Amino acid sequence: MSQTQRVVVTGVGVVSALGIGESPMWENLLAGRSGIAPIQAFDTDEYRVKLGAEIDSDLLPALAKARSHRRTDRALDISIEAAGQALEQAKLIPEGPKPQEGYLPQEIPVILGSGVGPAQSLYTAFQGFTRKSLRGLRPTTVPRCMANSFSSGISIHYHLTGPNYVLASACTSSTNAIGDAFRKVQHGYASVVVCGGTEAFFDPFYYGVWNNLGVLATETDPTIAYRPFDLDRGGCLLGEGAGILVLESLDHARRRGALIRGEITGYGDSSDATHLTSPSPQGQARAIRAALDCAKVEPTDIGYINAHGTATRANDESESAAIRQALGAAADQIPVGANKSFFGHTLGASGAIETIVTLLSLENRRVPPNLNLDRPDPKCNLHFVGAEPLELEAPIAMKNSFGFGGGNAVLILKRYTESSDA
Amino acid sequence: MKRNQLLELFGKIFEESSTEDFDWATVKETTTIEELGFDSLSVLDLLFDLEEALELQIAAKDMLQIGTVGEMLDYLENRLATS
Numbered sequence: 001m002s003q004t005q006r007v008v009v010t011g012v013g014v015v016s017a018l019g020i021g022e023s024p025m026w027e028n029l030l031a032g033r034s035g036i037a038p039i040q041a042f043d044t045d046e047y048r049v050k051l052g053a054e055i056d057s058d059l060l061p062a063l064a065k066a067r068s069h070r071r072t073d074r075a076l077d078i079s080i081e082a083a084g085q086a087l088e089q090a091k092l093i094p095e096g097p098k099p100q101e102g103y104l105p106q107e108i109p110v111i112l113g114s115g116v117g118p119a120q121s122l123y124t125a126f127q128g129f130t131r132k133s134l135r136g137l138r139p140t141t142v143p144r145c146m147a148n149s150f151s152s153g154i155s156i157h158y159h160l161t162g163p164n165y166v167l168a169s170a171c172t173s174s175t176n177a178i179g180d181a182f183r184k185v186q187h188g189y190a191s192v193v194v195c196g197g198t199e200a201f202f203d204p205f206y207y208g209v210w211n212n213l214g215v216l217a218t219e220t221d222p223t224i225a226y227r228p229f230d231l232d233r234g235g236c237l238l239g240e241g242a243g244i245l246v247l248e249s250l251d252h253a254r255r256r257g258a259l260i261r262g263e264i265t266g267y268g269d270s271s272d273a274t275h276l277t278s279p280s281p282q283g284q285a286r287a288i289r290a291a292l293d294c295a296k297v298e299p300t301d302i303g304y305i306n307a308h309g310t311a312t313r314a315n316d317e318s319e320s321a322a323i324r325q326a327l328g329a330a331a332d333q334i335p336v337g338a339n340k341s342f343f344g345h346t347l348g349a350s351g352a353i354e355t356i357v358t359l360l361s362l363e364n365r366r367v368p369p370n371l372n373l374d375r376p377d378p379k380c381n382l383h384f385v386g387a388e389p390l391e392l393e394a395p396i397a398m399k400n401s402f403g404f405g406g407g408n409a410v411l412i413l414k415r416y417t418e419s420s421d422a
Numbered sequence: 423m424k425r426n427q428l429l430e431l432f433g434k435i436f437e438e439s440s441t442e443d444f445d446w447a448t449v450k451e452t453t454t455i456e457e458l459g460f461d462s463l464s465v466l467d468l469l470f471d472l473e474e475a476l477e478l479q480i481a482a483k484d485m486l487q488i489g490t491v492g493e494m495l496d497y498l499e500n501r502l503a504t505s
Contacts, residue, residue, distance in 0.1 A: 070464060135479075139466035140464070140466055140470075
């Protein structure tokens with residue numbers, strides 16, 4: 001345990017408004033097709049905000065059935081699916097339906113992030129209680145509404161017997177979860193960890209509280225509504241999704257002959273300790289510097305930044321300043337991309353989904369375009385990816401996540417090549 | 423409600439909540455609740471869904487004693503007849 005391990009990614013799974021699995025997601029990203037659309041889950045007549053990025057609900061029953069998973073909470077359902085994709089890809093479970101006798105036990109931890117928790121179950125419980133008082137509460141409300149229902153659900157379904165827990169740090173949640181998993185593998189506490197995040201909260205109540213917060217875009221044209229770093233940005237739009245990664249020590253992956261999708265080389269985290277919702281460039285810059293130090297890289301080594309990029313006034317200005325503070329003049333040359341105009345802001349799942357995008361960008365040597373970034377805000381003085389995909393030869397990228405509550409988390413990712421396989 | 427209607431209702435609840443490979447078209451009165459994929463936790467959800475649909479109150483201890491589809495139909499018929 002004294003020697004640190006290199007940490008590689010051997011499986012990814014994703015469910016989002018861009019489709020089920022990484023292939024449709026990647027195709028849609030490169031084609032510039034966004035998942036933002038008028039909300040279908042409930043009537044938005046009384047809402048200022050009309051748009052969001054929803055998963056196609058018609059697909060979910062078949063997915064649950066294919067995984068032999070009894071449907072419970074939507075965010076759990078999609079995390080089970082995404083975890084299944086990642087575990088199959090990592091060849092840790094057989095492809096196809098769950099074996100009749102169940103999966104063999106494997107001592108693998110499950111660390112998930114979620115800012116909201118099981119919103120659908122909570123909303124169902126609220127509705128039942130309002131309608132029928134105690135008689136309206138389903139007997140399984142407690143296990144359905146547990147914040148850790150996601151990690152425990154994955155652990156039980158796939159028979160993963162390492163520790164399981166959920167980290168809650170708003171929009172930083174799943175990046176913290178990946179960072180925690182990274183450290184577990186790096187320091188030898190586990191050879192393999194399943195990590196990531198999940199969110200599904202498209203109900204009249206939860207969307208309502210965001211509607212009233214005043215940070216969502218009220219533009220009704222889905223093709224132009226979500227515009228990170230643009231001068232005319234009007235705020236964020238929410239999305240639902242799950243992103244799951246299998247992290248593994250390089251030695252373990254090589255012994256198994258696993259397909260290596262990329263490497264995580266650094267993680268940094270910090271707190272602003274200033275304000276509940278107003279971000280601090282200083283706090284964010286500390287997380288960026290910590291990640292660079294951890295990865296033992298210089299600012300000039302970074303070839304792409306996958307930004308948090310929420311498109312709120314405060315975030316985009318603060319993040320731009322933080323990148324400038326931490327990277328200095330190197331920031332002049334580093335292309336910055338923001339994916340939330342495709343996925344919506346998937347809150348606690350956003351870090352995991354966008355980390356997967358960053359890994360695919362390194363692997364495929366192409367970066368998805370920025371949507372609706374027609375006039376970059378002069379206060380966001382960065383070098384942005386344009387409206388077309390960008391070639392990416394540089395092997396190292398950075399993923400930022402910043403959350404309400406002042407939590408900041410940054411990952412450094414590297415393209416895996418045989419030659420770097422020291 | 424007739425026995426076949428109760429079976430149909432049970433099937434509808436099963437189809438909406440279960441992911442088991444069990445083909446409802448092959449269900450028999452001797453099929454066990456366990457064979458349908460319900461366990462001690464999920465059977466409580468079945469209880470809740472039946473209560474909702476039939477406007478009955480069903481004690482959990484009664485539900486946990488029911489072993490087969492036929493016993494479930496017997497129980498529900500009796501409860502509906504006396505309610």
